[in-house]
Amino acid sequence: MGEVALSNGQSHSLNGYRKSCWYEEEIEDNLRWCFALNSILHTGASQYQDIALLDTKPFGKALVIDGKLQSAETDEFIYHECLVHPPVLHHPNPKNVFIMGGGEGSTARELLRHNTIDQVIMCDIDEEVVDFCKSYLVANGEAFCDPRLKVIINDARAELEAGEERYDVIVGDLADPIDGGPCYKLYTKSFYEFTVKPRLKEGGIFVTQAGPAGIFSHTEVFSSIYNTLKQVFKYVVAYSAHIPSYADIWGWVMASDFPLELNAEEIDMRMRERIKGENRYLDGKTFSSASTLSKVVRNSLDNETHVYTEEAARFIHGHGKHA
Amino acid sequence: MGEVALSNGQSHSLNGYRKSCWYEEEIEDNLRWCFALNSILHTGASQYQDIALLDTKPFGKALVIDGKLQSAETDEFIYHECLVHPPVLHHPNPKNVFIMGGGEGSTARELLRHNTIDQVIMCDIDEEVVDFCKSYLVANGEAFCDPRLKVIINDARAELEAGEERYDVIVGDLADPIDGGPCYKLYTKSFYEFTVKPRLKEGGIFVTQAGPAGIFSHTEVFSSIYNTLKQVFKYVVAYSAHIPSYADIWGWVMASDFPLELNAEEIDMRMRERIKGENRYLDGKTFSSASTLSKVVRNSLDNETHVYTEEAARFIHGHGKHA
């Protein structure tokens, strides 16, 4: 309603109404980001997390977990294309992929667009989030029905430690390391070294979302995740992209014991060969720009000394359910 | 944060979530009143107005029309008891009542609690509001089904001018006089004199909601409505009550050509005799207090010279759909 400015001035009251309901997120203690709301589609709580699906005016449907925006309809493609395609494209022939987390389904959706991939394991601890997203995020409906996808409800660490299968790509699509949140132990050096790496096939690539990567925010966890992965893998590439609904630049880090070197043309060529449909955000030049970090961030990453361990964790703003 | 640290830690994240969605109303240009939201139950737009039903944390379900809170579940009883019972109780034997507006149904509900009343006409211009409230405001469901109630969809002025029936009580349950809103012409001297008064039986009483009546806000329209009614009726009584969800004192004015004199005990006695169930807000002492205005307000009303006409209207903050 009220998207049209009528000639008789009706827009005034519609404007009035348009602005009366708001979603408000604390990006930091002193910084708020507020979206006008069309509606609150669903709310719920699982054993682990509070879940809400909001219909926001600026960014469409938005999945909010524990009061933090996870994913917004209009720009989640940036996050998920960046998380999935760089590592998968850098792999010469990726067949099977393990997703830690990813209950929303969008990571699986992007993976399943690759014609080389014949198995995707999505391992999320929170069945209710998975069911919630399956029900409400129609964009991922096809992915959830794809026979190549296997959903496991379990702690990703436990699942990786218990199993024996090895993967071409392992994807960390976990919540940010938040104090008390369920995920911070899955960003540590020992986890990468003793749990993740042994489950990669030779030539395998690990990628993880790596938190805010803005000129000020990249020191929260991005630089530390980068440095931690450098302790475990020979080749590590950090890259970033602006996600409007997050009000910040976001970061990802991919890592392997094999070189991660493709130029823009090679990336474009592999995209054409392997990916069904066209990417909305990522192409070769975009990745080239995304992986050329700005001076401050590049220097921070080069000079970071912090290594993520359970004893020396870093957290970003917010509190998880068990804080 | 974490005042009550529950053993399972839920307080943190619930707190976080509890505060993420808000309804925000501009009481004045420089003053906002914000309710945390559980959900946005329904939104819609009629030919005349934008309508929304919100589920708010502090005040329960709230009906919002054109971006202004009309009625909140937890405290609408204050408004509706004050609008209905004083005039009806002051009448010796009220049989039939005409409601101008009142589409929400709560005014009818309070009227129908009176055992002397055998006919209530509710005349609201906006069929969609009536239908909306009939569907969603369960508290008024019984009233909407009462055979004594007759709902007419029409402009109240046109209806009163076209008809010939006379009433014991006429109730003005209209939106505030807002610039461009549908209602400001129903607060004028000529309307009261030539449309309302001729349709009252001998001994009949008119009552109207009369806008904010706070120590600063009563000069917006309350004093003027009072003074306007004084030009038309011999006896005029203004009274007020605090309505928490409005963040202000609210005012009503009743008027008649017969004396409006009942003491607290007489009011209590008539309540017991005539009203089904017990009032939550109003009793004799409460009305006595409510009709004893504070010094500033009393003086303003006594000294008000403004008379409401179509040419010299006063408006409260906000814009109607046709502004």
Add this chain to the structure above:
Amino acid sequence: MGEVALSNGQSHSLNGYRKSCWYEEEIEDNLRWCFALNSILHTGASQYQDIALLDTKPFGKALVIDGKLQSAETDEFIYHECLVHPPVLHHPNPKNVFIMGGGEGSTARELLRHNTIDQVIMCDIDEEVVDFCKSYLVANGEAFCDPRLKVIINDARAELEAGEERYDVIVGDLADPIDGGPCYKLYTKSFYEFTVKPRLKEGGIFVTQAGPAGIFSHTEVFSSIYNTLKQVFKYVVAYSAHIPSYADIWGWVMASDFPLELNAEEIDMRMRERIKGENRYLDGKTFSSASTLSKVVRNSLDNETHVYTEEAARFIHGHGKHA
């Protein structure tokens, strides 16, 4: 937008600017009250409390302590006239008065308007608040210079316990009982019984501000303070008034072992005889209305069983510095 379209178009940008800075107070967890700001005049912190003086658009200069509005320029007269004049007028010949708290100076200002009073002791624990208010609240400048006023920096309880002087009126102008705040122990039965009452002369009257007294909020502390005083004094009168900047009705309770019975005319007469200048809020009829509580509140007070002790305290929303 553009209500008053000035020929030079200034309204647009002024509107824009007018709304860009806000003071926001959490009335409750789920309820916010927001004032547009002209400026932040001063901020500071004492040993006990955070202090800020804001220039707000809707309510003028506002004193904020620990994130809670204490007093706003445009309507503090309501609070202070209600706190001071009822007990002082009910006393036949008040000479000396002890204020617990009151560092803002407005309570002293109202007391010093009484021509019978020859000594006012203001005992506030926080020297910085007193100095801050002395410097910035010009309306109280004359009071601070009155030779009848003596300011003591001390804990009011310690001061009352250490001294021997007796008073005609003791005024509790303390912060609300907030968990961790400095004041909640000064609302207990034992404090009233063993500290306050012994320091009243025969015929002496105690009065205290008593927190929010709205139809929902009066059960937070108002009813309990009323009931606690009923355990200690023979005659107890509760009254309330709407304070716009508080977004609620506020309550006060006065108590004595002598009857507190003046009708409206007697109050008006004593005001004329004893008070310099004219009250803005309170007169006889206003007090009559203010002390006739509405049905719900009256019943709650009559039926309250909670007695305030250090072990069984009640708190209103918010956190003091030592929570």
Add this chain to the structure above:
Amino acid sequence: MGEVALSNGQSHSLNGYRKSCWYEEEIEDNLRWCFALNSILHTGASQYQDIALLDTKPFGKALVIDGKLQSAETDEFIYHECLVHPPVLHHPNPKNVFIMGGGEGSTARELLRHNTIDQVIMCDIDEEVVDFCKSYLVANGEAFCDPRLKVIINDARAELEAGEERYDVIVGDLADPIDGGPCYKLYTKSFYEFTVKPRLKEGGIFVTQAGPAGIFSHTEVFSSIYNTLKQVFKYVVAYSAHIPSYADIWGWVMASDFPLELNAEEIDMRMRERIKGENRYLDGKTFSSASTLSKVVRNSLDNETHVYTEEAARFIHGHGKHA
């Protein structure tokens, strides 16, 4: 105050206080960006614009004109380094520079760091903004005193049309093209063609800030400014950077009739040779990344057909004083 979490839990109330005053900006109708405030340092209004200097918690001192954040202490270096250094470095030997607007002084400051530059003309229409910034923005104090800087108070277009001097670099540091704002006519093809270009020396370079350049927002004016400059100059380079306080990616466009081709190493070398002190944001690799736009933005710019004229202007959200 309140940056430290004291062992006795004092942080609670400080937290409370820290969040009570906010600056709120409407990025779009449905999107707000809110900074906690330390104080409102100065407010004022010139003939053209409303001006405020705020002390914000997340971004330090912030200059707000007509309700839009112009510049924040903690990250204005990103904007100003991006505006100034790319064009100046691409010029083989820049001597004199004309700034359209730039009253804040930061653009002049960055220009004056170049050792080849011997004259900077800053031509701003609003003397009060210039004086305001001279007084309050201490970081630019040195620049305002540099004898190479000449400040002219005039409309930049009138000044350029009236004069005859030619410049090596002309910098457009104007407010965004806002409906009713003073600046939108300085983004048109005819202005670039008939006013700007004739005042460039041979080999001269024009640069302009070009509004938001995010994945959604770049179509507001960025793509159009790029395309408009392509109609007038042979070589046009668009680039962008995230500015945290703007909550978006920002864009700049530089244009010349001579090739604009330097690789990252050449940029770094010229920086070392010509710029006093070290850049905080920009170096060769950063510019390389900044000028490699992401797929969507690149395609939009390539396919943009809109040309900015006075008759066919595009505006970004907000209203200037003369709207």
